[in-house]
Amino acid sequence: MSLSFPASRPNAYTGSPLDRATHRRDDAEWIAAQLDSPSALYVPVWRARSLLRGLEEGAPEAVLLSAVAAEPLRRAGGPWAFLGLWDQRPVFAVDLSHLETPPIPPEAGRFHDLRQVAGALPAGEASVLAHARGLMHWRNRHRFCGVCGGRCEARSAGHVMVCTHCGAEHFPRTDPAVIMLVIRGDRCLLGHNRRFPTPVYSTLAGFVEPGESLEEAVRREVMEEAGVAVGQVAYHSSQPWPFPSSIMLGFHAEGLTEDIRIDREELYDARWFTRAELRRHEALGFALPRPDSIARRLIEDWLDA
Numbered sequence: 001m002s003l004s005f006p007a008s009r010p011n012a013y014t015g016s017p018l019d020r021a022t023h024r025r026d027d028a029e030w031i032a033a034q035l036d037s038p039s040a041l042y043v044p045v046w047r048a049r050s051l052l053r054g055l056e057e058g059a060p061e062a063v064l065l066s067a068v069a070a071e072p073l074r075r076a077g078g079p080w081a082f083l084g085l086w087d088q089r090p091v092f093a094v095d096l097s098h099l100e101t102p103p104i105p106p107e108a109g110r111f112h113d114l115r116q117v118a119g120a121l122p123a124g125e126a127s128v129l130a131h132a133r134g135l136m137h138w139r140n141r142h143r144f145c146g147v148c149g150g151r152c153e154a155r156s157a158g159h160v161m162v163c164t165h166c167g168a169e170h171f172p173r174t175d176p177a178v179i180m181l182v183i184r185g186d187r188c189l190l191g192h193n194r195r196f197p198t199p200v201y202s203t204l205a206g207f208v209e210p211g212e213s214l215e216e217a218v219r220r221e222v223m224e225e226a227g228v229a230v231g232q233v234a235y236h237s238s239q240p241w242p243f244p245s246s247i248m249l250g251f252h253a254e255g256l257t258e259d260i261r262i263d264r265e266e267l268y269d270a271r272w273f274t275r276a277e278l279r280r281h282e283a284l285g286f287a288l289p290r291p292d293s294i295a296r297r298l299i300e301d302w303l304d305a
């Protein structure tokens with residue numbers, strides 16, 4: 001059985017316009033000059049929310065503040081980090097979570113959960129906002145050293161936290177999660193998670209554990225959640241998922257067995273669906289995952305094969 005169903009287009013939260021310019025992070029003089037540059041742009045993050053405008057008009061876009069507009073943000077004293085260069089303009093993330101009310105006038109925009117709008121944003125903007133959100137989440141969760149409990153200070157333009165007591169260095173975390181469409185002949189396996197408000201049948205997924213390969217994680221998760229044995233595993237694409245700190249690694253997987261044994265802790269239901277059933281899912285009374293999700297992409301690239 002061929003498991004090759006190539007990615008038809010880029011996933012949401014990919015396609016960043018930024019040059020991360022990682023080699024510049026340790027040049028404190030250069031970073032200081034960029035912070036003071038009139039062309040600098042600032043991406044504010046407040047309690048894991050991103051600043052957006054145009055939502056009410058149905059055309060949401062990211063709000064990146066100019067250096068002048070961001071002056072009160074810089075004075076607020078929260079974590080910040082250099083994200084990279086956008087057409088040679090330095091871009092910084094700045095976190096305002098410690099403030100009850102962010103110092104941003106309502107006409108500039110409002111803070112929203114990025115996941116609600118990512119698919120509707122102009123190309124690349126969701127990636128920049130996800131980048132800022134993920135990095136600021138890490139900063140807020142690593143103020144103290146995991147080795148000795150000492151206080152940490154930011155280095156490398158916000159990309160390393162160094163313990164002031166024992167000197168341990170802490171780096172941004174990205175936790176791998178596998179997400180997989182299990183296929184057997186003309187049918188695929190989808191599960192309905194009870195946490196969804198409406199019956200949405202989606203791909204199975206789970207975190208990779210220490211000492212586990214991605215293929216092993218795929219096989220373990222499918223067996224645990226649905227009791228189905230998996231053979232071949234083929235990589236499809238990935239999607240940054242900084243909610244708060246993951247990357248989704250997408251696969252198509254070969255189902256070796258048919259009987260489903262559901263783990264009710266994880267799933268409300270799981271079934272095999274034919275392509276024809278998925279194409280008329282609305283008539284059959286269930287929904288598929290959001291169009292901007294890697295789960296939907298895994299399903300559609302198989303449907304269209």
Ligand SMILES: [Zn+2]
Nearest residue numbers: 145148163166
């Ligand atoms: Zn320490």
